[in-house]
Structure formats: structure tokens, C-alpha cells
Amino acid sequence: MENLERYLAEHPFFRDLPPRYLPLIVGCASNVYFDPGEFLFREGQEANAFYLIRHGQVALEINSPSRGPIIIQMLNEGEVAGFSWLIPPYLWRFDARATGLVRATALDGRCLRAKCEADHDLGYELLKRFSTILEERLQSTRLQLLDVYSNPS
Amino acid sequence: MSTLTPPEYPAAVLPSDPMLPRPFRILRARAENADTFTLELEPADRGPALTFAPGQFTMLYIFGVGEVPISISGDPSRPQTLVHTVRAVGAVTRAMRQLKPGDMLGVRGPFGAAWPMEAAAGNDVLLIAGGIGLAPLRPALYSLLAQRDRYGKIALLIGARSPEDLIFRKELEKWRSHLDLDVLVTVDHATGAWRGNVGVVTTLIGRAAFDPMHLTAMLCGPEIMMRFTVQELFKREVPAASLYLSMERNMKCALGFCGHCQWGPEFICLDGPVFRYDRLAPLFGKREV
Numbered sequence: 509m510e511n512l513e514r515y516l517a518e519h520p521f522f523r524d525l526p527p528r529y530l531p532l533i534v535g536c537a538s539n540v541y542f543d544p545g546e547f548l549f550r551e552g553q554e555a556n557a558f559y560l561i562r563h564g565q566v567a568l569e570i571n572s573p574s575r576g577p578i579i580i581q582m583l584n585e586g587e588v589a590g591f592s593w594l595i596p597p598y599l600w601r602f603d604a605r606a607t608g609l610v611r612a613t614a615l616d617g618r619c620l621r622a623k624c625e626a627d628h629d630l631g632y633e634l635l636k637r638f639s640t641i642l643e644e645r646l647q648s649t650r651l652q653l654l655d656v657y658s659n660p661s
Numbered sequence: 662m663s664t665l666t667p668p669e670y671p672a673a674v675l676p677s678d679p680m681l682p683r684p685f686r687i688l689r690a691r692a693e694n695a696d697t698f699t700l701e702l703e704p705a706d707r708g709p710a711l712t713f714a715p716g717q718f719t720m721l722y723i724f725g726v727g728e729v730p731i732s733i734s735g736d737p738s739r740p741q742t743l744v745h746t747v748r749a750v751g752a753v754t755r756a757m758r759q760l761k762p763g764d765m766l767g768v769r770g771p772f773g774a775a776w777p778m779e780a781a782a783g784n785d786v787l788l789i790a791g792g793i794g795l796a797p798l799r800p801a802l803y804s805l806l807a808q809r810d811r812y813g814k815i816a817l818l819i820g821a822r823s824p825e826d827l828i829f830r831k832e833l834e835k836w837r838s839h840l841d842l843d844v845l846v847t848v849d850h851a852t853g854a855w856r857g858n859v860g861v862v863t864t865l866i867g868r869a870a871f872d873p874m875h876l877t878a879m880l881c882g883p884e885i886m887m888r889f890t891v892q893e894l895f896k897r898e899v900p901a902a903s904l905y906l907s908m909e910r911n912m913k914c915a916l917g918f919c920g921h922c923q924w925g926p927e928f929i930c931l932d933g934p935v936f937r938y939d940r941l942a943p944l945f946g947k948r949e950v
Contacts, residue, residue: 652850656792657791
């Protein structure tokens with residue numbers, strides 16, 4: 509547990525988090541691993557966790573009947589996978605597949621949601637962090653939608 | 662495509678008029694992807710090799726079709742072969758794609774401002790390419806690798822639409838094997854078989870190792886991509902004076918006469934195409950310009 513607390517304290521996602529919240533978060537955390545090709549989560553399933561990727565690469569995919577799986581984004585070491593656990597109806601919108609061995613710290617979404625309801629300051633700290641990730645991914649998505657490489661500038 | 666017999670100029674009477682194209686013969690032509698190809702050319706007038714600096718461009722003329730500005734994508738230390746990588750997007754470049762070894766092209770140039778190879782000495786260097794923007798950056802990479810000891814960390818960040826759209830695939834594999842060169846590639850879209858990164862090129866910046874205070878960043882790609890990239894570099898406290906961008910506008914004469922490529926007070930053909938960002942900043946991204 510102590511190692512996990514140190515890892516979370518040093519992770520960029522939790523940078524500057526008031527230290528009193530770390531034990532609360534560690535109480536919802538566990539180390540997990542996924543074999544190559546294994547899914548961290550599947551589209552439509554209940555979203556009850558997010559993952560801090562410690563090793564390996566995770567493909568966020570959506571399946572198309574005609575094209576097969578289309579990779580939306582590749583997440584790497586140090587990045588966060590999953591925010592549907594935070595937003596009703598708490599269902600995954602994409603598949604997340606380990607492209608090779610993936611080691612991660614899983615944070616239980618139901619556990620965290622309950623703690624955030626009980627302590628709104630903790631909820632605010634987490635929302636600030638997820639808002640940053642959401643903003644980055646929104647900007648990336650906009651740039652992808654522009655399809656800037658398809659035509660000369 | 663017909664092959665014209667070139668005039669053969671003795672070296673002493675080589676055309677000095679920059680509006681007069683020199684005849685070059687195609688040595689090799691190869692496809693890079695579905696719409697992009699590379700031509701290797703040699704002078705057909707017994708004249709000297711066309712020496713150039715990384716980042717410069719020439720005007721390529723298909724006789725009877727038209728002339729287009731194309732960045733040089735070859736090795737500046739091997740000027741005897743002039744290399745251009747071209748995307749077929751208009752009448753001239755589509756006609757150019759049909760050319761075969763032995764066919765002739767007219768060449769004017771080289772023109773324009775070059776990448777800051779000297780100013781970058783002693784710094785870490787980031788080369789950030791989007792799509793065919795890798796072509797004008799390749800001569801800079803050749804120069805950096807030829808004088809590797811003069812520079813700090815070097816990272817090449819490449820964004821493309823899909824894995825199939827990547828250019829210079831074989832060289833990419835070779836560059837990736839360099840221990841002193843960081844090569845990161847991402848694509849906007851991929852299918853399940855792709856093992857590389859998926860996401861926009863700006864997401865690679867956080868993964869490259871560099872000292873923002875001792876950095877020269879060279880950017881080439883669609884202007885929207887460069888705008889996002891500049892903002893991402895600013896987030897990482899890279900000073901504006903450390904950024905260099907290769908700009909693209911409708912260049913015709915390449916000499917600053919015709920005004921087609923005028924961009925505010927600058928002529929892209931003459932003052933650019935490579936500009937330091939702080940010179941561009943007041944007008945960069947302004948829709949009125």
C-alpha cells in the first residue's frame with residue numbers, strides 16, 4: 509500500500525493533490541495487468557474504473573462491421589485510460605485493448621464516486637484533473653476532425 | 662510524356678537569369694504512397710550540380726503544362742542528384758506523377774530562406790513534420806546527422822493521416838535504429854493492425870526529451886497543424902524565438918516580383934519559406950491575411 513501511495517503521489521495526474529486525499533484514493537486503487545490483446549474495458553459495459561498506465565500501450569477502439577476495429581487513440585505509459593466512470597450513465601463508449609503486456613493501477617470508480625460525494629473538495633480535485641484530460645482530448649479530436657493532412661494547407 | 666532534347670550549355674554560358682529554367686533529366690521516380698512520389702533528377706545541360714541549403718525550394722516546370730514550387734527533399738551534401746518529393750494535388754503535379762526516368766523537367770532555383778542549421782548548433786533540436794511536411798525537413802535531418810556532435814538531443818516527430826500515408830517508410834525504419842535520434846510517429850486514424858501511436862502530432866511533444874531553454878524547433882506541415890503545435894510548445898515554455906516554421910503560399914515567380922505569395926509585409930518565396938516564429942507571430946493565424 510505504501511508503494512502504491514508513493515506511486516500515486518508521484519504520478520503527474522495527482523500532482524499537487526493535497527496529501528490528505530492520498531490515503532482515500534489509495535483505498536480505491538489496485539495494481540492490475542493485462543495480457544496482449546486483452547481488453548481493459550469493452551464498449552457498452554458498465555464503467556467502474558479508470559487506469560493509470562504504468563507500462564505498455566492501450567488502444568482505444570471502436571468496431572465497425574465493415575472496417576473492423578478502428579483505433580481512435582493510443583494511450584501510453586503515464587497516461588490515463590477511461591473517464592466514463594465519472595459521467596452518467598457510467599458506460600464505456602469504446603473498447604480499450606492492450607496491444608502488448610500492460611501494467612496499470614486501476615482506480616475503482618464506484619469507490620471514488622462515493623468518496624467524492626462524501627467530500628466535495630476531493631470531487632473538485634478529481635474533476636479539475638479530468639477536465640484537463642477532457643480538454644486535451646477534445647482539442648486533439650477537433651484537430652483530427654479537421655483532417656489537416658487530406659488537402660494542402 | 663514527351664522527352665525534349667535539352668540545350669547543352671557550356672559551363673561559361675550557363676543561364677544566369679533566375680527566370681530561365683535549367684533542363685534536368687529524371688533518373689529515378691518512385692511512389693511514396695497513393696498520391697506522393699519522389700523524383701531524382703540530374704542536370705541535363707552539363708552544368709554544375711544544384712547546391713542548396715536545407716529548407717530551400719525550386720520551381721519545377723513541366724514543359725507545356727506549368728510550373729510549381731517544390732521543396733528539395735534530398736541530401737544537401739549530395740547535390741549531384743536533385744531530389745524532390747511531390748504530392749499530386751493539381752494539374753502540374755498530377756502530370757509530374759506520370760513522368761518516367763529519362764523525361765525532362767525545367768528547374769529554377771534554389772530559392773528561399775533555409776532552416777537555421779547554424780543557429781541550432783549546441784541546442785537540442787525538434788523536427789516536427791505533418792504529412793508531406795517531412796519532405797522539406799529531411800535535408801535538415803541529413804545535415805544534423807552528418808554533424809551529429811554539434812547538436813544536443815535530436816527528435817523527429819511525425820504526424821500523418823494514416824499509416825498508409827507515411828512517406829520515406831524505409832528511411833524511417835533506418836532513422837529509428839539510430840541510438841542518438843528519437844523518432845516518434847503518430848497517425849490520426851488507424852485500423853487494429855497498427856501498433857504505433859494514434860493521435861495528433863501535438864501529443865508526441867510531451868514524449869520527446871528536450872530542454873526548452875536550449876532548443877531549436879523546426880516545424881513543417883499544414884498551417885493549422887503548425888498553429889496547434891506552436892501552442893503546445895508554448896505550454897512547455899519554449900520561447901517564440903526558438904521556433905522556425907516553413908510557410909506555404911501560392912508562389913509563382915519565386916523572386917519576390919509577382920506578389921502572389923505576399924503575406925503581410927513578407928514574400929514567402931523571398932523572405933521565407935522558413936521564418937522564425939516571432940517574425941510571423943503578429944499575422945500568424947489571422948484569417949484576413
